[in-house]
Amino acid sequence: MLSVRGLNTFYGQAHILSDLELEVARGEVVVLLGRNGAGKSTTLKSVIGLVRPVCGEIRFHGRSIRGLPPYAVSRLGIGYVPEERRIFTELTVMENLEVGRRPARPGAPGWTVDRIFALFPNLGEMRWRGAAMMSGGEQQMLAVARTLMGNPALLLLDEPSEGLAPLIVSRMAQMVRELKSEGLTVVLAEQNLRFAALVGDRAYVIEKGRIRHSGTMTQLAADEPSWAAYLAV
C-alpha cells in the first residue's frame, strides 16, 4: 500500500534521513521504533508532504506522491496525526472535527460524528467544549478523531502515547486495535516498546535516520539483544 525507497531528507544542511526504506501492506499496523531524534517524525512528515525529501521514492497504491503538497496527499487517503497534536484550540470539539471532514472514500472505513463519538465516548460528552480546555489525553483523542473524519485508508500516527498516563495509553492501544479491525492501515511512530508490542504487527527500528532492523513483532521480541542498543538512551 505504502512503499518508501531510498528516502533522503534534510533540514537545511543537516542530513536527517538516509536511504530510508519502508513497506506497508494493507491492513497492517507497522511501528517505527527509535529513540528521541532518530527521525521517526521526519519520516512521517516526509510522507504527508510537510517536509520535502531531496530524493527517493514514496508510492501510495503504486502512485508516486513525493513532492505533492500535504493537502493533495491527504486527499489521496493518507491521514496524519502530528506528535504535537496541533489541535485548533480556538475551536470547539465539533468544529475541530468539521475541519477534518472530507467526503467518504471507497475502500476506506467511513466515519461520521456519531461513529467517532462511539469510538471516543468522552469526546461526545464535551462536544461543545473549547479544545483549549481539554486534558492532554483528550486532545490526543481529538487529534486522532479529527484525522479520521477525513476517512483515510492509511493513518500516520506520531507517538500517540507520549506524555499520557498508563491507563490512557492502554486505551490508546485499544483504539488502534479497533481502527485496525475497521480495516484501517496504520503506521505508528513510537519509542514506547510496551505500547508498540501491544498493537504492532511489524516494526522497523530506526536510528540516526537509517533503518537498522526490521521484522514481525514476534521476531523482534525473540531477537531483542541485536537491536535493543538502538533504543537505549
Place this chain on the structure above:
Amino acid sequence: MGNPALSFVAIELLTGLATAAVLFLVSCGLSLIFGVTRIVNFAHGSFYMLGAYIAYSLVSRAGGPVGFWGGLLLASAAVGLIGVAMEVFVLRRLYGGPELFPLLATFGVVLVVEDAVLAIWGPQDLLGPRAPGLKGAIEVFGHRFPSYELFLIALGVGVAGGLWLLVHRTRWGTLVRAATQDWEMVGALGVRQATLFTGVFFVGAFLAGLGGAVQLPLEAADHQMDLSIIIEAFVVVVVGGMGSIAGAFLASVIIGELQTFGILVFPKLTLVLIFVVMAVVLVIRPQGLLGRPQPEAGMNRAVEVGTGAGFQVPAVLLYTLCALVLAVPLVSGNYGRVVLTEVATLSLFAASLYFMMGPGGLVSFGHAAYFGLGAYGVALLVAKLGWGMAAALAAAGVLAGVGALVFGWFCVRLSGVYFAMLTLAFAQMVWAAAVQWDALTGGDNGVLGVWPAPWAGNKLVFCYLALGLCGGCVALLRRVLRAPFGYTLRAGRDSALRCDAIGIDVRRHQWLAFSLAGLFAGISGGLYALSKGGVFPTVMSVSRSIDAIVMVLLGGLETMAGSPVGAAVFTGLREQIGSLTDYWRAVVGAIIIALVIAFPRGIVGFIGARAARLAQGGR
C-alpha cells in the same frame, strides 16, 4: 435630552460612529487577510479607492435607486474579483517565502493601481450622487443628523453581524478560524489553502470596495484616499489585534470617535493623535486589545534569504567601481551631477536601513522619519537660523540619532510585523508634526531657501561633497558590521534566545543599531535638503520608507555593497521611466512585483550567486 451640551456630544458620537463604520468595513477585511494568510496587505487601501471610483462610474451611468444601490454592490463585487486576481497571479507564488515579500508585492500593486486610476478616471476629484431616499436628515436629540450617516452606522453593524455569522456558523468560517491558528495543519487535513486564501481575499477586497463605494456620497473620490485609509486601517488592526474581527470592530469605534472628538479638542493634533494611541497600545499590549500573542518567527525571516552564503564583493571590483563613479561628474553635465548627488544621498539612506535590516533583522517601515528629521533639521538651521552647512549637517545627524534613540527604545521591544508597525506609527507622528505644525515647519509649503555654503554651491563641487560624505559614511557603517558589534547583531537576529542565554543583551545591540541607522539616515536627509534647496513633508512619507526597503532588496540582503547599487538602479529607473512616461509609478510597482517573484536575492545577491556557481565550475 434637554441638556444642549449632552445632545451635542451625542450627535458627535453618532458622527464618530459613521466614520467608524467605514473604517470597520476596510479594516475587518485587512485583519481577516492578515489572520489567515499572515500578509500585511498594503493594497487594501487600493481596493477601497477602486471601490469608490468603480462605483462612481456605475452609479453616474445608471440612475434611480436600483442603479445606485446595484452600482455600489456591483462595484464591491468587482473589487472582490480584483482581490482574487491579486492573490492568484501574484501572492500565490510567494507563500512559504520570506514574509516581507508578499507585503512588498502588495505595495507594488498599490503603485500600479494608483496609476491605473489616474489613467482611467483622470486627475480630478469625483463626487458621486447622493443616495436616493437618504438625502435628508432626521431629528436626533433635537439636532438634524444626516440619514445617510445613520445608514452607514447600520451597515457597519450589519456587516459586523454578517461577518460574525459567516466566520462562526459556516464550514468556510470554521476553516478560516482554524487556518488563522495553524494553516499548515489545515492543509495536512486535506484543505487546499490556496482556495481558502482566495476566498479570504475575495471577502476582504469586497468589503474594502464596499467601504469605498458607500463613502462616495459623502466625500469625493481622490488619489490620496488609498494611502490615507490604509494607514488608518493599519492603526485599527494593530490596536484591535491582528486577525481579530471583534478587535477591528472595537478599534474602529475607538479610532472613529477619537478622530471626531480630536478635531474638536486638538484641531492641530488630529493626525498625531491616532498614532500616539497606536504606539501606546503596541508598547503596553503588543498583540492589540483583543488579539492573541503571535508565535515568534515572522518578519525576521525576511532576512533568511542568502545570509548563509556570506558572499563578499571582491575588493578590486569595489575600488574600480568607486573610481568609475568618481569620474562621472567630470564628464557628465549638470543634470548627471544632480542625479548622481541624489544617488549618493539615497545610497547612504538605503545603506543605513540595510544596517539594521540585514544584519539586525529589524525591518523598519518608518525609516523615512530619520531621513526627514535630518532634512528638516538642516533646513531649519540653515534657512531660519543661518547656521553654516557643516554644523547644520552634524546637528541634523544628532537630531535624527536622538529621535531614533527615543523611538528605538520602544521599537526594539517588539519584533516582526509589530516592530514594523510601531516604526511606521512613529514615522507617521513625525510626518504629521511636519504637516500640522506649520508655525515651525511651514506645513505643506515646506521650508525653502536651503542652500549649501557658497564654496559648495557649484553642482560639481556639491556632487563630490555628497559622494565623499556618503561614501565615507557607508564605509564607516560597513566597518562597524565587521567589528564584534556586527557579529553580535547577526547572532541576535539568528537566535535571540541563545544569545540571551549566554548573556548577550540582544535588545541593547538592536537599540544601538537602530540609533546609528537613524543618525546616518539623518545625515543623508540633510544632504538631500541641501541638494534640493528645500524640504516638504513628502521627504518622510510612507512611500519614502518603502522606497528605502525596495532599494535594499534590489541590492540584496547579503552585502552592504548591494544597497548603493539598489539606490542607483532605483533612481536611474525612476529618472529613465519618468522621462518616457507619466506612469512611472506603475512601472516601479511592476518592477517591485517582478523583483520579489523572480529575483528574491536582489541584484548583487543574484550576481554573487552566479559568480559563486561559476567559481565552483558548476553550471
